[in-house]
Amino acid sequence: MAILIKQVELSWLDRTYVWPILKGMAITLGHFFRQLFTPTAKRFTIQYPEMKKEMPEGYRGLHELKRFEDGSVKCVACFMCAEACPARCITIEAEEFSDLNLTQGFEEKRPKRFEIDLLRCIFCGMCEEACPKDAIWLRKDYELVGVDREGMRYGKWDLLNTYAGLDGKPVLTTDPKPSTPSRKEVACS
């Protein structure tokens, strides 16, 4: 079936073209002055290095490994995230440790190495969903840069501290010392 194009009958005023052009010019001038007198903060354009876009809730940006109040890693190295990851970008090496403080309870596993290759990561958030301990979050940082491929492999300490500055937490470089002797040591003595 042929498509019928609706023919618009122009009035004599429109056919002079002068009046419609003037109307168009009024529109553009209106935009000009509106934009000219809008303060920079309210314009559509975000002046990037000075202003940053507030990401919406649920935005999946750079990962953070969560920690307890005392600074120890929430992750129990269960490998669920590594299994769930469709891009296979998470590498975990587990280690045993003992820390009988109140927050963690028993002798547990924790990651010795927890590495995300951010060049492979597709920021799908599956790791966050898979995690039984809520230990990995994808948060709102989107400014991910690196000078080489190695630099984009974020290790355990990088991931623990990615949002430290933003949240006003101390930057960690070592696991906190176990507050009580481990069960193994007790058993030995």
Place this chain on the structure above:
Amino acid sequence: MPTLAHLLHLSPETLWMVAKVLIVFGGPFTLASLLTWVERRGAAMIQDRIGPNRAALFGKWRLLGLPQIAADGIKAFLKEDLVPPHVNKLVFWVAPLLTFLPAVMGFAIIPFGQSFVSGGQTYHLSLLDPGNGMGMLYPLAIGSMAVYGVLTAAWSSNNKWSILGGMRASAQMVSYEIGMSLAVITVFMRAGAYDPHLIIQAQLGLWNVLPQFLGFLVFTTCMFAETNRLPFDFAEGEAEIVAGYLTEYGSMKFALMYLSEYVHMVTASALIVTLYFGGWRVPFVADPGVWLSVLAFVIKLLCFCWLFIWIRWTLPRFRYDQLMKFGWKVMLPLSMANFLIHAFLMFKGA
């Protein structure tokens, strides 16, 4: 003036000529480069954007993005001056000059202020003094020369897009020149002279724009066509022919072509102001004096330059057949009608 001339061992006439050459050459040139900034920022504002505001002097003073002009200039100079192997080298090099010179030369006749008397001598504020016998025919003739620049650039580029753009531009310029000339003839007829000084003199009290509004519309439209600006941007229709006659040009040669468009715009605005808006005349002031008259002229000039930019970001480009139809079937009859009406009125003694 005479003291300064004496100090420089020059006659006052020579000194005045040198000063005028500097003003007439430097003025439109500076204004044109400023207009590139106005165009970019203005376009941005019209489109709810911000525009170039990052270039800064010594990395510190942004000055609303004005250093962008300097940055662009430096960039254009430092770029590799590539001449493609398939072009006609000589013509390819000459073409930017042929585009640029007519654009600057057109301004020579425009009186940009009231003439004044100093030390028993009359100084005229236009490069060519009144009574040179060329009058307003001179900028029209020079303006028509601009088509050679476009056409040689297109022809020498040895490129299909270039030649298409060049042919379109020349066809358009030639078509619109007729309507424009008839509109101008009406002004000459009413003023009884074609010297710009006399035309401005005739506009004392009532500017030409009111009695000859039709002529003003036609002339302004034709000026848009002459300067190859939107909506008559056929020489470089990006969507169809890449960049038209500019396709093969790069670095400073491109910058010169690009700048000449803006110089052309300044000259066209000056022509509109002189012919229809009383040149340097100030409303309700019969004898404004030098400074006020120059100021009035510059303000009017800037208004029309802004009009050129404003229209560009309002109207889309015509189709080629629409352009030709518009030129021959609308513009020409309109200017003819304007001419005949005024001829009839003058015959009746009005």
